[in-house]
Amino acid sequence: MFILFDSYFWIHESQWGKEGEGGGNTFDVVLCFVGAIGGKAIQQLLVMFPQDSLLIFVASSPSLCSGTRTAELDHRLPKVSASEEMIVCVAVVGHQNNPLYIQSFTEADDALKLHHIVHCSLDVIDERVNNPKKSGPMLNETFLGLLYPTENYKVYGYLTNTKVKFILVTTDLDVRDADVRNQFFRKFHAAYVDAVSNPFHVPGKKITSRTFAERVSNIVKSFGLGSSG
Amino acid sequence: MPAVAPRSGDAIFASAERVNAELFTLTYGAIVRQLITDLEEVDEVNKQLDQMGYNIGVRLIDEFLAKSNVSRCVDFKETAEVIAKVGFKMFLGVTATVTNWDAEGTTCSLVLEDNPLVDFVELPDTCQGLHYCNVLNGVVRGALEMVSMKTEVTWIRDMLRGDDAYELQVKLLKQIPEEYPYKDDE
Incomplete structure (x- = not known):
C-alpha cells in the first residue's frame, strides 16, 4: 500500500x-x-x-x-534546535484592524512575509468572532486558539474585550495551546495593559514604548525556554 | 489638654482613607498630559505643575500638622527628616531618605527609591525636558512656606530620565520670623 x-x-x-x-x-x-x-x-x-x-x-x-x-x-535530517523553534513574530492590532505594534524576532529578512501572515490572520479572527461556535462558559474566553497552521508556522490569536487583537506566529509546530494561552498571552496582555496606561500613549496609536518592547522580547525569550524544556 | 505624642508616618498611612494607586497614577498622568496639550511648552508645564503643587502644599500642611501631632522642629534637619519619614509616607505611601547635607545645614536631598506617580510612565522623546513629578517640588515648597521657611526645591535625579532614583534637593533660603505678616513679595 x-x-x-x-x-x-x-x-x-x-x-x-x-x-x-x-x-x-x-x-x-x-x-x-x-x-x-x-x-x-x-x-x-x-x-x-x-x-x-x-x-x-x-x-x-x-x-x-x-x-x-x-x-x-x-x-x-535538518537539526531543528530549540532556539530555532521559537516565536518569530508578535503583533498587536487595534479594533479597526490598524497595526499598533508588530515585531519579528528572526535574523532573516522576512519581516514582510511575517507581516503578511499576520495580516491574513485578521480575516480568520473576523471569521471566528462573527461565527462563534462556542458558547456558555467560553463566551468570555479571549484566547482564540490556533488560527491556522501554515507550512512552517503556527498562528495563534487572542482578542481582548476592547477588540484589540494579539497575534503570535511561531515556528514551533509542537507548541501546546494551553502554554500559548497561559504562558504567553496572559503575560503579553499584562504588558499591553501597562503600556497603554502610560499617560503619553495615545489610544489607537502605535505603541512606541521601549519598556513594552523589552518586556515583550523577554516574554518571547522565556516562552521559548519554557516550552522546549 | 494633655500633650499628644507624635504619630509615625506608618500609623497615619495605615489609618488614612485610600484610593486605588492606579487611579491616582492615571489621574496624575491625565493632568500632566492635559497640561502638555494646553501649554505646549514643557518649561511652562513644569512651572504649572510646580504652581499646582504649591497650592496643594499650602493646604496640605494643615492636614499634616493636625494628623501627625508633630511638635515644633528645632532645626531644618529635623524638618527634613519629618518631611521624608512622616510627610511622604502619609500622603504618598513611600518614605524618602535624607542625604547630602551641605556644611551649613541648609541644603539637603530627599531621595525617593520608589515613586507611585510614575508607574507606567515613559517619557517620550518630545518631552525630555519635562519634570514629570514637579508637583512634588511645589508641595514641599508650599508646605514649608506656610511654616515660615522659604525654600527652593529642585530635581537632581529623575528615574524617568535614566537616573537610579528620584532626588529632590531642598534648599533653605531664609526663615521668616513668625510674627512678621506674610507679604507676597515674589
Missing part, C-alpha cells in the same frame, strides 16, 4: 497523526513532500511508521532528501 503526505495539516488531522497508531498500518511506501510538511514532521513520521516500510522524503534541498529510513537518516 501507498500513502502520500503533502501537507503538515494532513498528518495532524488524519488518524495517522496519533502517535503509535500509524505503526499498526502496513504501508509499503510512504511518500512525503518535506517542503509541505515541514522538517519537524519527519521525526513524527518515523515514529508513526516504525516498521520496515519505505519512507520517501522529497525536498528541494539535497540535505533534506533521503530515500531510506535508517539511523543515518536521523542525523541527516
